[in-house]
Amino acid sequence: MLVFILAVVAAVGAVFAAAFLFRKSRHGTDDRGHSSTTAGHAGSMLSSLFLLAFAIAIVLPWTAADSARQNTQTESQAITDAYWAAAALPAPAGTQVQASLRDYVRFIVDNEWKLMAKGRLSQEGWARLDTLRAQVTSLQVSGTAAETARSTVLDRIRDMSSARGQRAVDAKTRPPQGLMILTIITAILVCAFPFLAGARPRGMALIPAAAMTAMLTVGIYLSFDISHVFSGALRVKPDAFTTAQQEFPRIPESR
Template identity: 50%
Template sequence: MVAYALAIAAAVGVVALTAIMFRKLGKGTEDGDPGGPSSAHAGAMLSAMFLLAFAIAIIVPWTTADAARQNTHTEARAAIEAYWAAAGLPESDREQVRSGLHAYVKSVVDDEWPLMAQGETDPTGGERLDALRSQVASVESGSDKLDDAKGEVLDHVRDLDTARAQRVADAATTPPEGLLWLTVLSGVVVVLFPFLAGARPRGATIVPLMAMAAMLGFGIYLCWDIMRVFDGPLAVGPEAFQVALQEFARISAGV
């Protein structure tokens, strides 16, 4: 924060020092016109700054949400593959592993998803996967076929754990806080710029200014509303895990 303040102060100082030097040297001409070159240049740059900050504030959450949605499908698919692979385990172990996978996925849908809207996750999910991995590893080896089945289940559980770690990271991911403040500040300055430049719009000329202010306000609210991956208009839902639960039931009915 101190570095930001120093950078702003240095930039303002450069402008002030340059203005004083040009005045003392008698260079340039007086520019008090709201539509003059100084105002036109500053207005264009402020608009560009706002558009840049606004674009980043929209694109970053959008791409993060797309990646998180893809990762939920990867995690759910790993759970389904592990459920299938468990068919090669002895019957008692198979049922325990499948029960553990079902309990994990159901807890993600029912317990963990509401927490992720606040950027939090349920640590018991990781504990369930650790217990599941230990359970599969403890299955006694009796043949090459059984060893292959154990290895396949462990591989899928490992993939499941990796995808879960990414989902935990996605839940806590938000754009840099300074980016939203920059978007707000640049938006306010863009709206107030005609007044700051010395113009006093009235009558019909103030209508487009008010319309622009309304649209900027809505856009900035949208930036704030989509900051979290699992909350807001772009929220990633638990559909992939709900499909996994349906697949579990179908697989159990057939195997």
């Protein structure tokens, strides 16, 4: 942060130094008024900088949300595959594993999803997954089919754990704070620049200025609203897990 501040100070200082030297050398002419070359150039650069920051502030959350949505599909599919594999385990062990999987999904949808909007996952969810892994690992089965089913369930639980870890990362993902601050600052400067350059709009000229300010305000609000993948207008919903819940009844139970 200190390096960034020093760079800004150095750049501003270079501009004033250049202006002083050129004035001393009597090179060029005075450039005054809101329609001057300097004002036009500065206005164009400010608009470009705002558009760049705003575009990044929109694209980053959109990409993160798409990635998080795909990850929930991967996690849900791993759970469903584990449920299918558990059906091949002998009862009552297979029935217990299937019940644990149903409870795990229900916990994600009903409890954990609300917590993810705050940027974290529940420790209880991790504990449930660890208990399920230990439950399957400790199973004593005999026969090729049962051994294969047990191995498959353990593989799918590892996939679930990996996807859950990625979901924990997704829950913490936000655009860089500096980017959001830069977007706000440039938006304010874009709105205020005509006044800073010396223009004094009156009458009907105030309408486009007011409309621009209103639209920029809405845009900034939206960029903050979609900045987190599990909250706001662009939030990822637990659709993948509710789909798994709907699929469970179609899967045969362990016998």
